[in-house]
Amino acid sequence: MILGVLLFTSAFLYSDSFQTYQLRDLNIRHYPRDEKLVKQLGPLILSDIDRFQKTIGYYPDIQTLIVIAPNEDYYRSLTAEYSGIIEFSEAFYSGAERRIYIRNPRHLRDYGRLRKIILHEYIHLFIDSTFENVPLWFHEGMAVYFSEGLSFDRQVLFAKDHVLGNTEPLTEMSRGYPVSRARWLSFYTKSALALKYLYANHKEGFYLFWELSETVTNFDTAFLQAYGMTSLMFSHIFEEHLSDRLRIEILLSFTGFIWSLLPLILLIAYLKKRFKARKLRTEWEKEMESDDGELFVDK
Numbered sequence: 001m002i003l004g005v006l007l008f009t010s011a012f013l014y015s016d017s018f019q020t021y022q023l024r025d026l027n028i029r030h031y032p033r034d035e036k037l038v039k040q041l042g043p044l045i046l047s048d049i050d051r052f053q054k055t056i057g058y059y060p061d062i063q064t065l066i067v068i069a070p071n072e073d074y075y076r077s078l079t080a081e082y083s084g085i086i087e088f089s090e091a092f093y094s095g096a097e098r099r100i101y102i103r104n105p106r107h108l109r110d111y112g113r114l115r116k117i118i119l120h121e122y123i124h125l126f127i128d129s130t131f132e133n134v135p136l137w138f139h140e141g142m143a144v145y146f147s148e149g150l151s152f153d154r155q156v157l158f159a160k161d162h163v164l165g166n167t168e169p170l171t172e173m174s175r176g177y178p179v180s181r182a183r184w185l186s187f188y189t190k191s192a193l194a195l196k197y198l199y200a201n202h203k204e205g206f207y208l209f210w211e212l213s214e215t216v217t218n219f220d221t222a223f224l225q226a227y228g229m230t231s232l233m234f235s236h237i238f239e240e241h242l243s244d245r246l247r248i249e250i251l252l253s254f255t256g257f258i259w260s261l262l263p264l265i266l267l268i269a270y271l272k273k274r275f276k277a278r279k280l281r282t283e284w285e286k287e288m289e290s291d292d293g294e295l296f297v298d299k
Contacts, residue, residue, distance in 0.1 A: 017070070025063050031070035034106060038068065041111060048119045052126075052146055058210035062129045064122060065099040075103045090114060093121040095128055120147040130210070131219040135174035135231065138219070141191035145199070150192050158189040162242060170194060170235035194238055202227055 021028045021038045026046050030038045045066070053059045069075035078101050079089065091102040091114075100121045105114050123143040127134055144150075161167050167186050168178070178187055199206050209226035216222045223231050 018067075025061055026066070027064065028066045028068065030068040034068055034070070034104070037106060041105070041114075044111060044115055045118055045122075048115055049122055052119060052123065055146060056210055057207045058130075058213070060126075060130065060213075062126060064125060066102060066118070067099060068102045069104050071104060075101070091117045091121050093124040095124070098125060098128065100125065116147050120144070123147060130213045130217075131222060132217050134219045135170070136176065137170050137173040137187075137191040137194060139191075140188055141193075141195035144188050144192035145195040148192075150189065150196065154185065154189050155193075158186045158193070161186040162190075169239055171232060190242075193242070194234075197238060197241060198227070198234075 017031060018029045019032055019035070021030060021035070021042055023042050023046055026042060026049070028038050028042055028045075049064070069078065079092070089103070090105075091100060093100050100118065102114075102118065105111070108114060120143045123146060124139060127139055127142060158167070161183065166183060167190055170190075173187060173191065177184055205227040209222055212222040212225055216225065220231060223229075223234075227234065229237070
């Protein structure tokens, strides 16, 4: 109780000191001393948002509020309030408030990673502002795939978990994260792979899905109309796709391993051939010496 009062007091003390930087639909609340930083970061964030909307072909006007924490104490007071937020996160999205909070980036020299994180959180806001009853795998899949992408290392770790049976079908990834945080990375990766599959293999349906949001707000209804299947049907199709893909990748990996051994195999064959040739030559020379000796005795 006392902690809650202290956290509330901390946020309240800073509330009157914020000022707002506005750029079109983007509003960034910040402490006065961060004004220069915000003016540098703001246009970059807006550029990332525009590029994302262009990629999916949907351009809604969404009022976006980003709050930059003035210091670490303020940010910790927020992350303590949101129990699902990892303590060392750089930013998070509050669905209840429809706003994004950022740990103060004052000492950062490169905004590259921070921009990806902010875009990730913006995509959550984007989805919340577009559809209702959106499953968690779709939320995280969109955010990961269109902000961070899918690294090779990330996919390798997922493949290992998939083989070991440590992943869940999409139907069980709709409302909550795995109990074990060790499986969260695979959760994010699988969600992103599902969105990649939709985007790559059902591109017309993908664009239609966002167009339907002008008249349809329920996720399941729009998904059915856009893709011609329910999200449950897609879950089964996607599981089959993952299993087939994994088998192919294992085969290709094995084939690649064989090809990587080819130079060694050729070298061994060459050395073996040279050894045989040398052995034959030695035996031939011995026979010649023997024949010469026998001829000399006859004379």
